[in-house]
Amino acid sequence: MGEQLTIGELASRTGVATSALRYWEELGLLPAPARVSGQRRYPPSAVELVGLVVLLRDVGFTLREVKAFIASRSPAGDGWRELYERKLTELDQRIAQAQVARTAIAHGLACPHEDIFECANFAGGVAALLAGCSLEEAHEEVHSQAHSR
Numbered sequence: 001m002g003e004q005l006t007i008g009e010l011a012s013r014t015g016v017a018t019s020a021l022r023y024w025e026e027l028g029l030l031p032a033p034a035r036v037s038g039q040r041r042y043p044p045s046a047v048e049l050v051g052l053v054v055l056l057r058d059v060g061f062t063l064r065e066v067k068a069f070i071a072s073r074s075p076a077g078d079g080w081r082e083l084y085e086r087k088l089t090e091l092d093q094r095i096a097q098a099q100v101a102r103t104a105i106a107h108g109l110a111c112p113h114e115d116i117f118e119c120a121n122f123a124g125g126v127a128a129l130l131a132g133c134s135l136e137e138a139h140e141e142v143h144s145q146a147h148s149r
Contacts, residue, residue, distance in 0.1 A: 004034065004041035014050040021050070029053055029067055060091055100136045107139075 011018045024030045025040075030049060033040040049070075056066045065083060072079030104125070113119040121142045128138035 003044055004036070005044065005046065007033075007040045007042070010042050010046055010050065013047050014054065016050055016054065024050075024053060024063070027063055027067060029063065029070060059087075061087060097135070100139065104135060104139055 005013070007018050007021055010016075011021060021030065025032060030042075030046065030053075033042045033046070035041065052070070053063075053066055056069060057063070061069065061083075065087070069080055069083050072083060108116055108122065111119050111122065113122075116122050124142040124145060125138045128141045129135065133141060
């Protein structure tokens with residue numbers, strides 16, 4: 001049967017808590033391991049699989065997406081590419097949203113008013129958001145009005 005790892009050894013080699021490993025097993029991210037006297041025994045290849053889960057999680061995949069990625073792995077398949085393309089599009093959208101949020105916060109910090117609630121631009125931005133504008137649209141609307149004054 002070769003070298004087998006206990007869950008503690010797998011946790012130690014990967015830096016992932018044993019509770020997370022059990023949870024990932026429950027979700028189907030890790031195959032059910034062999035048991036010896038009721039204790040889990042993982043093959044050495046489980047280290048790489050845990051590393052894959054950690055990598056995908058750290059780059060933004062949800063555990064559900066990680067499961068789909070693992071399921072898409074086949075010798076002839078490239079279903080993982082579609083998952084990567086979708087995630088890349090999602091990350092691009094999140095980056096754009098974060099850039100807009102950063103700009104709005106930077107403008108708030110540069111506001112000359114002692115109390116931001118007294119700022120016409122701030123009030124205009126809030127009103128635009130409440131009227132259904134996105135943060136980016138509200139920011140553009142406030143600044144286009146400020147420049148036309």
